[in-house]
Amino acid sequence: MSSLDFSTKIGSRRFSNPIFTASGCASSGQELSQFFPISEIGAVVTKSIMTKPRTGRATPRMAETPSGMLNSIGLQGPGIDAFLENDIPWLLANSAKVIVSIAGETVDEYGVLARKLRAVSGVSAVEVNISCPNVENRGQVFACHPESAVAVIESVRRNIGGELPIVAKLSPDVTNIVEIAQSVINVGVDGLALINTLLGMVIDTNTMKPKLAGKTGGLSGPAIRPVAVRAIYQVHQAFPQTPIVGMGGVSNGRDAFEMVLAGASAVSVGTATFGNPSAAMQIKDELSNLLLEKGFNDFRDAIGFAHRGV
């Protein structure tokens, strides 16, 4: 049996394998650590953290849909200070590679978060979540407009200093995702996370009202996978040099491989973890086997393979 170089790179940082958790689907790692050693996945992408503690939305926060689910959490979290005090030390003590996801209500808040992260050692990258659909004002979805997306990334870039890679998380709920990708690449992001959830709604036909307390929610799970594959394919075609962290309904090694073929340099496992706490580890093993089966000895040769000879 031949061996596989399973490592991958985002900006200047190397990861031992390309399977990450997806932000908001693994908390900060502790809860999953009883099911597998958290250090064995490529990276833990933490739940998007904000400047202050946040209560989030009322319940119901969840609605299962065919091969998917809507969530409407509303970025509940402890705030950056408690996060840096409690969660980062635990992750580093458990030898996890950490990508910190940040979210703000204003451009300045992203700057504040970046400045606080600047002082933290041991973090591998920052994911700038500019595409959470669960905000009161759609105007706050910075990734829906090139100008606001650029403003946030510039604010993070100014404040973060050094070489910490910046990954911008984009929304598929736009007319032209390549245009948004271009705008943030122009101001120097090191990678893109594709895709966040799609805005959706379920109406309970018994109560005849929206099922979720927040009315709308983010759709995730296998139902959105073809949308993710399309977005990754389009963006990789336009910017083959920009690493993409692919996500959206990946449930097994075959799904992860599909995203890699479309152009993903890493694959995040999100909703699948809800159905199976060991999903990320299983997907990592399955992807490794599939790559070898297909004759790849270096993971990086498979990235964007679907584009070859087209």
Place this chain on the structure above:
Amino acid sequence: MSGSQKINRSAIQIQAEVLSNKKVGPYHHMVFAVDKMAASCKPGNFVAISVGGGQSSLILRRAFAIYRANDKGPMGGSIELVVAPHGQGSQWLCAQNVGEFVDIVGPLGTSFGVPSSNANTLLVGGGYGSAPLFALAEVLKNRGCRVDMVLGASTASKIYAPLEGKRSVSSLTLTTDDGSTGIHGQISEAIPRLIRENSIEVIYSCGPMGMLAAVSKIAIEFDIPHQCAVEEAMACGVGVCMTCVVPVKDDDQIKMTRTCIDGPVMDGAKIIWDRKIVMDALHP
């Protein structure tokens, strides 16, 4: 979330064989071979089960309170569940035959706290929410506690009270909304009299949220500690999805608290049961 001191560290994920599946009234009593998982199950804990089979469009686990756990038996450790087949997932589970395997994660969540000295306890169960109370009754009785139980449901057939479960109970009161058995009325109407007559010092409850809210109100009026096992829709059961939260008082703030980690057994007096307060604060 940070400071998750309460994560149930005994949780494991296993493929469990169905040992028995019997219809009991509108419910299914199911037994699963879980080997060493059984030894770490305590009354109040729950399990999260994958439903629908590998190609299912049902992607989320379903949570079920553990009815009882037996760590020694001819088939090794086992757990028993009482399942109401009222959704696609629970219908699938109830359709599983003896010999088939299901993916179970457990035990999860908090368990009922047991008094350190003998106390007069009242156990309140709504519908099949009575299930975890029988194992609790046994533990309490072995501690020397007096155990009174009141079970309520919309109609007689929906009360789950198996013969063997009644052995640990000093008295059993039944209530039904339609009067088909026991006292005609809501379960909460029967509680004040039981508290007075039996000098109740601790209340344990499990059942629908509306019932738990009513019991909490009574417990506060009588100034009695009240541990309730709540029921909120879950996606993962293991603490990562943040969907199964209930609003808890935190100074003058609301803290949305995970019922899979800090629950399902929670202090009824700390939960904000009035939905309007929560909606006004979070969705002004």
